[in-house]
Amino acid sequence: MSMIIKYLKEKRRLFFSWLYSYLLIILISLLISSVAYIQSINVIKTEIDESYLAMLKQLRQTVDAKLSDIEKIKTTIMLDKNINSQSGNPIYHLSLYYGINTIKACEIANSHISDIFIYYPNRNIVASGNGTCEADEYFNIYYPGKIKDMQEWKNFLKGKHVKEFCPMSSINIDKPDMGGIVFLQSITYDTRQKDYAVLGIVLSSTFLENSLSSFNGIPESNSIIINGSNEIVAALKKDIDFDVSDLIVENNYGIKPFRSNSLEAELVYIKSDVVDWRYITIIPRSVFSGKAKDVINIILLCTTVCIAGGIIAAFLFARKNYNPIDNLLQLFSKSGKLKFDNKLNELKIIEDSMLDIINENRSIASTLEKQKPILKNDFLNKLVKGYIMNRISLDDICMSYGIEFKGENFVLILFYLEELGCVYSPEEDDNEENAIELANFIISNIMEELISKEYNSSFFEVDQAVACLVNPAKSSDRSVDVLDEIKNIIISGKEFIMDKFHIIFTASVSNIHPLDEIPNAYRECLEAAEYKLIVGSNNIILFRDIHAYENRSFSNAYPIEIQQQFINSIRANDFIQAKQVMDQIFKRNILNSNISLDMARCLLFAIINTMVNAIDDIYTEVDSSFLENLNPMQRLIQCKTVFEMQKQMEFILGEIESYNHAKKKTTCSSKIKDINAYIESHYFDHNLSVASIASEFDLNPVYLSRFYKEHTGDGILNTINKIRLEKAKVFLKDFDLKIKDISEMVGFLNSTIFIRTFKKYEGITPGKYRELLDAQNNS
Numbered sequence: 001m002s003m004i005i006k007y008l009k010e011k012r013r014l015f016f017s018w019l020y021s022y023l024l025i026i027l028i029s030l031l032i033s034s035v036a037y038i039q040s041i042n043v044i045k046t047e048i049d050e051s052y053l054a055m056l057k058q059l060r061q062t063v064d065a066k067l068s069d070i071e072k073i074k075t076t077i078m079l080d081k082n083i084n085s086q087s088g089n090p091i092y093h094l095s096l097y098y099g100i101n102t103i104k105a106c107e108i109a110n111s112h113i114s115d116i117f118i119y120y121p122n123r124n125i126v127a128s129g130n131g132t133c134e135a136d137e138y139f140n141i142y143y144p145g146k147i148k149d150m151q152e153w154k155n156f157l158k159g160k161h162v163k164e165f166c167p168m169s170s171i172n173i174d175k176p177d178m179g180g181i182v183f184l185q186s187i188t189y190d191t192r193q194k195d196y197a198v199l200g201i202v203l204s205s206t207f208l209e210n211s212l213s214s215f216n217g218i219p220e221s222n223s224i225i226i227n228g229s230n231e232i233v234a235a236l237k238k239d240i241d242f243d244v245s246d247l248i249v250e251n252n253y254g255i256k257p258f259r260s261n262s263l264e265a266e267l268v269y270i271k272s273d274v275v276d277w278r279y280i281t282i283i284p285r286s287v288f289s290g291k292a293k294d295v296i297n298i299i300l301l302c303t304t305v306c307i308a309g310g311i312i313a314a315f316l317f318a319r320k321n322y323n324p325i326d327n328l329l330q331l332f333s334k335s336g337k338l339k340f341d342n343k344l345n346e347l348k349i350i351e352d353s354m355l356d357i358i359n360e361n362r363s364i365a366s367t368l369e370k371q372k373p374i375l376k377n378d379f380l381n382k383l384v385k386g387y388i389m390n391r392i393s394l395d396d397i398c399m400s401y402g403i404e405f406k407g408e409n410f411v412l413i414l415f416y417l418e419e420l421g422c423v424y425s426p427e428e429d430d431n432e433e434n435a436i437e438l439a440n441f442i443i444s445n446i447m448e449e450l451i452s453k454e455y456n457s458s459f460f461e462v463d464q465a466v467a468c469l470v471n472p473a474k475s476s477d478r479s480v481d482v483l484d485e486i487k488n489i490i491i492s493g494k495e496f497i498m499d500k501f502h503i504i505f506t507a508s509v510s511n512i513h514p515l516d517e518i519p520n521a522y523r524e525c526l527e528a529a530e531y532k533l534i535v536g537s538n539n540i541i542l543f544r545d546i547h548a549y550e551n552r553s554f555s556n557a558y559p560i561e562i563q564q565q566f567i568n569s570i571r572a573n574d575f576i577q578a579k580q581v582m583d584q585i586f587k588r589n590i591l592n593s594n595i596s597l598d599m600a601r602c603l604l605f606a607i608i609n610t611m612v613n614a615i616d617d618i619y620t621e622v623d624s625s626f627l628e629n630l631n632p633m634q635r636l637i638q639c640k641t642v643f644e645m646q647k648q649m650e651f652i653l654g655e656i657e658s659y660n661h662a663k664k665k666t667t668c669s670s671k672i673k674d675i676n677a678y679i680e681s682h683y684f685d686h687n688l689s690v691a692s693i694a695s696e697f698d699l700n701p702v703y704l705s706r707f708y709k710e711h712t713g714d715g716i717l718n719t720i721n722k723i724r725l726e727k728a729k730v731f732l733k734d735f736d737l738k739i740k741d742i743s744e745m746v747g748f749l750n751s752t753i754f755i756r757t758f759k760k761y762e763g764i765t766p767g768k769y770r771e772l773l774d775a776q777n778n779s
Contacts, residue, residue, distance in 0.1 A: 018317070018318040018321055018322065019314055019315065019318040022310070022313070022314030022317060022318060023310070023311070023314050025310070025314075026306060026307065026310035026311070026314065029306050029310070030303060030306065030307070033299055033302060033303050033306070036299065037296065037299045040299075045266075048283070049255045049266065049268060052221075052268040052281050052283065053253065053255065053268055053270065055216070055281075056253070056268060056269070056270045056279050056280075056281060057253075057270060059211055059212065059214075059223075059279050060270050060272055060273070060279050062211050063208065063211055063225070063272070063277075063279070064272055064273055064274045066110075066112050066203065066207070067165075067203075067272070067274045067275055068274055069110055069112075070113070070183050070201050070203065071163075071274075073106045073110065073113070073116070073201055074163075074183070074185050074199060074201065076102070076106060077102065077103065077106065077116070077118070077199055078185070078187060078199065080099060080102050081095075082095040082096070082097075082098040082099035082102065083099040083102065083103075083118065083127075084187075096127065096132060099118075099127060100127060100128070100129060100131060100132065103116045103117075103118070103127065103128060103129045104129030104130075106129075107129045111207075112203060112204055112207040113201060113202065113203060113204070114179055114180055114202045114203070114204040114206075115128065115129075115142065115178075115179075115200070115201075115202040116128060116129060116199075116200070116201050116202070117138070117199075117200045118187070118197055118198070118199050118200070119135060119154075119157050119197065119198045119200065120197045121154065121157070121158045121196070121197070121198075122197075124136075124154075126138040126139075128142075130142075135150075135154055136150055139153070143176070143177070143178060143179075146176050146177040146178065146179075147176045148176070153176055157184070157198045157200070158196065158198070159186075159196075160186045160196055161184035161185055161186045161196075161198055162185065162186065163183075163185060164183070164184045164185070165181050165182075165183050165203075165227065165233075165275055165277075166181065166182045166183075166184060167181055167227065167231050167232065167233045167234075168180070168181070168182045169181070169205040169234070178202050179202060179204060179205060180202050180203045180204045180205035180206070180207070180208070181202070181203040181205070181208070181233060181234075182200055182201070182202050182203075183199075183200070183201040183202075183203065184198055184199070184200055185198070185199045186198050186199075187199060205234055208225060208233065208234035209234055209235075209236065212224075212225070212234060212235070212236040213236055216236055216281065218283065220283070220284050220286065221281055221282060221283045221284065222235065222236055222237045222240070222281070222282045223235070223236045223279070223280065223281045223282075224236065224240070224280050224282075225277055225278070225279055225280070226247065226277070226278050226280065227275070227276055227277050227278075228276035228277075230247070233277060247267065247269075247278075247280060249267075249269045249271070249278055249280075252270065252271045253269060253270035253271065254269060255267065255268050255269075256269075258282060264284070264285045265282045265283055265284045265285060266282075266283045266285070267280060267281075267282060268280070268281045268282075268283065269281075325346050325347070325350075326346075328350065372401065375401070376401040376402075376403070376460070377460045377461055379397055379401060380458060380460040380462070380467070380469065381460065381461075381462050383469075383518055384412060384462060384467065384469070384518055384519060384521070384522040385462075385519060385522060386518075386519030386522075394515075403458055404456065405456070405471050405515065406456050406471055406473040407456075407471055407472060407473030408514050408515060409471070409472050409473070409482075409512050409513070409514065410469060410470065410471055410472075410512070410513055410514070410515060410518055410521060411469075411470040411472060411482065411483070411486060411509065411510055411511075411512055411513075411521065412467065412468070412469055412470070412509075412510045412518065412521035412522055412524075412525050413467065413468040413470065413486070413490070413507055413508070413509050413510075413525070414462070414465045414466070414467050414507065414508045414525040414526070414529060415440075415443050415444075415447070415465060415466040415467075415468070415505050415506075415507050416465050416505055416506045416507075416508070416529055416532075417436060417439055417440060417443070417465075417466075417503070417504075417505050418504040418505050418506055419502070419503065419504040420432075420435050420436065420439050420503065421439070421498075421501045421502030421503040421504065422501055422502050423435050423438050423439050423442070423501060423503065424436075424439075439501075439503050440461065440466050442497060442501055442503060443466050443497060443503065443505060444459045444466050446493050446496060446497055447459070447466075447468060447489075447490070447493045448468070450489050450492060450493045451468060451470060451486070451489055454485065454489065455470050455471060455472050455473070455486075456470075456471040456473060457469065457470045457471065458471075462522075469518070470486060472512070482512060483509065483511070483512070483542060483544065486509060487509065487540055487542060490507050490509075490540050491540060494507070494540070506529065506532050506539055506540075506541065507539075507540045507541070508524075508525040508526075508528035508529040508541045508542075508543070509525070509528065509540065509541070509542045509543065510522070510524040510525050510528070510543050511524060511543055511544055524543040525543070527543065527546070528541040528542065528543045528546060529541065531546055532640075532641060562581065562584070562585060563606075563610045565581050566578060566581045566582065566585075566610055566614065567610065567613055567614040569581060570614040570615075570653075570656075571614075573657075573660055575653050575654075575656065575657040578614075578653055579650065579653055582646070582649055582650070582653070585607065586642065586646050600642060603642075604639070604642065604645060607636075607645065607649070608633075608636045608637065608645075611632065611636060611649060611652070612632070612633060612636075615632055615652075626659055630652065630655055630656075632652045635648045635651075635652065636648055636649070636652075668707075668711050669711075671697075671707075672708065672711050672712060674697070675693060675697065675708065675716075676719070678693060678696060678697075679693070679716075679719060679720055679723055680723060683720065683723045683724050683727060683746060683747050684727075684745060684746060684747045685747055686747055686748075686749055688720060688747055689717075689720075690704060690705055690716050690717065693716065704716070720747075721757055721761065722761065724746040724747050724748065724757075725746075725757070725758060725761055725762065727745075727746045728742055728743075728745075728746045728754070728758065728766065729769070731745060731746070732766060732769060732770050732773065733773060735770065735774070739751050739754070739755070739766050739767065742754070742766070743755075754766070
């Protein structure tokens with residue numbers, strides 16, 4: 001023991017951390033054992049309850065079958081013509097004889113029936129399987145001393161009984177002891193005097209007690225049968241020390257705790273399917289504790305073994321695991337690279353030392369890795385711009401940067417960013433430079449993945465554009481096919497980027513060149529990119545597709561007559577004609593002809609001049625604030641392509657046209673407001689119509705309908721119906737109002753028209769709409 005104490009004193013924090021961890025595992029195992037104990041008890045209790053519930057179901061099946069047999073016996077006897085013939089006077093002895101045989105046959109066929117008798121109060125006789133005799137004599141012979149007051153008993157039998165099961169055994173001390181359950185059924189034979197013959201079938205209590213005993217497997221428990229009046233029908237144990245009225249059950253079957261006086265038990269019950277009976281088994285709580293005692297002893301034993309063995313194992317494992325750490329610390333301490341401190345965690349000391357080494361190596365590797373892409377990008381920039389001409393040094397540099405050329409043919413692609421899409425939002429104060437860098441990164445990654453599937457490629461940045469040097473590694477006689485394939489790849493990537501990120505860019509593609517002519521490919525890409533002035537941005541421009549320049553005079557391209565026609569159309573507010581003239585200019589000079597870049601630039605400035613002159617002519621007719629907000633000059637100057645200018649001119653003409661249209665519309669808006677106000681204030685009027693509104697405003701009905709339709713886009717009758725239906729929705733929230741009343745309140749002649757109109761506009765009937773409101777309020 002002293003050696004263990006000494007060993008513990010010499011150890012450091014890590015050893016105790018491991019020791020405490022192992023002890024924590026022991027504690028967890030104890031908790032698991034506790035949970036297992038609780039679950040075991042619950043499982044035992046559940047199994048016992050389910051087994052008793054199953055036995056009660058078998059008991060119900062057995063007893064209910066016999067009760068159903070009683071119903072069949074009743075039907076057999078009541079339908080027997082010989083028995084029915086005895087209902088009045090005189091007595092037919094032969095029929096009575098056959099009726100007695102029927103009763104006797106029923107008794108013989110059903111061993112659980114101890115007696116069957118029919119009492120005729122008008123003649124005071126009883127017919128049974130043993131014959132006939134007077135009522136007093138019969139009950140004194142077969143039930144001697146069981147009936148205390150014979151007259152009271154006969155008066156009880158004379159009453160009306162309908163499928164009545166009367167518990168009359170030794171446990172029912174306030175009733176005659178008939179030896180079991182007496183089933184009584186009245187047989188009407190005199191409707192005037194209301195005298196009834198009564199059929200009595202005695203179900204033996206011995207059968208019920210034997211049934212209860214057969215389905216009760218625990219001596220300590222008690223099984224009873226009670227009826228709907230809380231009377232005991234049968235009981236396994238006659239000594240009942242609790243109030244039967246406390247046995248309250250609600251469901252058809254189940255298990256519930258029960259406490260009465262000093263008795264604590266579980267109540268297992270099930271209801272009969274035939275009569276209003278309940279089969280109940282009362283199991284004392286002591287039964288469960290006895291069943292669980294063995295489990296408790298096993299769990300306590302396991303817990304003790306876990307505690308003792310766990311403490312020993314925790315110490316041994318902690319010692320075994322700590323020894324290598326201790327040796328390592330001693331090694332660091334002896335080498336002088338580590339100053340040992342008992343207050344520190346040993347692993348923390350080792351971790352700090354190793355992290356210093358790792359961080360140092362990582363810093364070196366990171367520096368080299370960061371420089372490599374920059375150097376690679378700079379090398380490719382120099383390559384495409386023609387600064388590297390030595391083929392021998394070129395091969396060595398490519399190898400150092402991991403660039404591998406598999407063929408002699410090369411194609412250069414430049415990607416020019418046009419719009420940043422969803423990666424940049426000026427409203428959120430995003431950094432535009434970071435957004436541009438991110439957009440270029442997206443284009444580079446996606447295009448590299450697509451192009452690399454078919455060709456060897458290298459991506460880099462040159463002059464704020466993303467460049468891709470493609471090495472097709474195919475023969476030059478298939479150059480057209482290679483360029484078409486590259487174009488198709490760019491189109492698919494462009495569509496994907498546009499769909500996912502809304503980034504717009506223009507791509508220019510050079511012709512195929514050998515390695516020493518890559519600078520020529522770069523110049524071709526730059527020239528093709530300039531051509532977007534004509535073809536527009538967001539395009540893929542191949543250098544091979546650029547048309548030869550056409551020598552045309554500027555006067556033929558944009559004659560003075562066309563310029564004057566455009567200005568005159570704007571002066572006359574004929575904006576349709578102005579747009580047609582503008583479209584003709586662009587179609588004639590851009591879409592359907594070859595035009596050089598220089599000619600395109602001149603044409604742009606000429607169109608700007610014409611547009612400015614046209615706007616100056618209408619300056620006095622419009623508000624200066626409108627033109628200042630529109631700022632047509634700035635819009636046109638900022639256009640980078642012919643197509644952008646065409647869109648801006650269409651926008652400017654559209655704005656001016658809308659301005660003129662709005663000025664005309666202002667004069668009519670007050671009249672529309674007056675009409676709407678009149679409809680709002682008279683929606684409940686049954687006579688509200690286009691004619692009545694036209695009469696109110698002194699207008700022609702046809703003109704009023706056309707005027708209202710032109711300025712609102714909707715007919716007057718539709719507006720009236722919509723207002724009435726909105727008011728009706730408010731009234732429908734009041735569930736005290738009837739549909740008919742609501743239809744009159746909102747101006748409909750009858751509820752049929754209201755329902756049809758409501759369903760036309762809302763898709764459902766008012767009643768269905770009210771049901772939806774009710775369901776929404778209740779949810």
